[in-house]
Amino acid sequence: MKFHGNSILLVSALLIVAALMAAGCTGTTEAPPSEEQTTLTVFTAASLTGAFTDIGKAYESQNPGLKIDLVFDGSQALRTQIEQGASPDVFVSANVKHMKALEVAGFMDNETVELFVENSVAVIVPVDNPANITTLTDLANPGVKLVIGTKDVPFGSYTRQVLDKMANSSAYGAEYREAVMGNVISEETAVSSVVPKLTLGEADAAFVYKSDIKQEYRDELTRIDIPAEYNVVAQYPLGILAESQQKDAAAAFVAFVRGTDGSGILTEYGFDPIPQGQ
Template sequence: MKSHRNITLLGPLLLIAAVIAVAGCTGTTEAPPSKEQTTLTVFTAASLTGAFTDIGKAYEAENRNVKIDLVFDGSQALRTQIEQGASPDVFVSANVKHMKALEDAGFMENGTVELFVENSLAVIVPVDNPAKIATLADLTKPGVKLVIGTKDVPFGSYTRQVLDKMANSSAYGPAYKEAVMGNVISEETAVSSVVPKLTLGEADAAFVYKSDVKQEDRDKLTRIDIPAVYNVVAQYPLGILAESQQKDAAAAFIAFVRGTDGSAILTEYGFDPIP
């Protein structure tokens, strides 16, 4: 009888032990971790605001684990922030000058820097055109309120180069540049602040990139093209920062920008992608 009682008690004890063992295994078995989200910070020239906003959304839609954090400003302001310690993963400049300065100072992964689009300048006026500006010659009329960029920002530097070319031509001459500059009422540090001045009636005309007339503004603005002989072709470089901790992810984003989808968006906004 004694041995029979021991056998009888052993059954429930074994069952309890089995339950505990199964529970223990269940508690220590974890589901595979979800892929961690990566945030890429992209310092981007203000003239690319519309295009890169759309590119960022398109990239995120295809790469759910990646967030594109876009910071827009004038190229010179973004360069200064990097020099003072800001740490983006990618820098997109509106001219070679500011990118080259960062390359020379060791801030960029130089082997990743490449030109990817071109742009050129145009003059824009409000669609109601209160100053009656129909040609480039009309920019010299007394009382015209003109907006340009500061000499340190790319679109301001390019504007001065255009005016220098016109000043050196027999069709316009030095007096033309002097009269146009005399009509400047504001010099902006980012091209993104120019269009609102025209749509709000604060200015009559402005020198901008041809890409700055966005779809939503096409019924508010008229573009006057600058002949190629006077115009300046702006080349935009982009590259990965030397201190980026996410170089592979940054390279994948740049490949998207330069690929079929990114190039299509850039073209839609008036840029000319470089193969």
């Protein structure tokens, strides 16, 4: 049988159409999209790294489909990021100052801001204690390598307040404060960078929060407590951002932090939870 040119083109076109129809009938169909996951971004003070990592995991395990994206840094750095356009759902600060600044500027949903834990300052030294520091007085000894926070970060500000109280006492005096500050070899912007300097032998002592001796470091560090008359109680606030698009989910997470499970984890890490309503 002979085919003319037009007939050949027609047959080819029909074959192509038939092949496409067959592919459409036998091909696999796309799977329906999976359920959309909700992600909450929580800007969190670095001193809460261990506790909030565990809190985030516990909350996710109880709430499938919800992810807690934790961003840890110094409170002042997190505040600056928010002021420059970052948009977390929740901000957790290591002091009232930085939270208050964001409240005044309209970044926070002020009705959601509340204090939830307290902390205080302590001195830590390596267990081998090469500088033989056994009391607070020893921090003024010549040659001691001391690490503190910068004056702009909460734990650095609290350290200076402690030293000011000691300078005003007859037991220590202004010369003590000057000698201690003269031994400072490094000022850090986050407590998370302090402990490694001691465990690696780069420093002899550091002012930190009492909660900063994590379980994994308890065999490597010794804590020297600061008497209450010189110490400073650090109060931590948390709250929801005014521009958060997930305020209900954020409120549920905050409630978990303040509830039995969250408070239990915070206590394990050395923090003192503040009962709701206080």
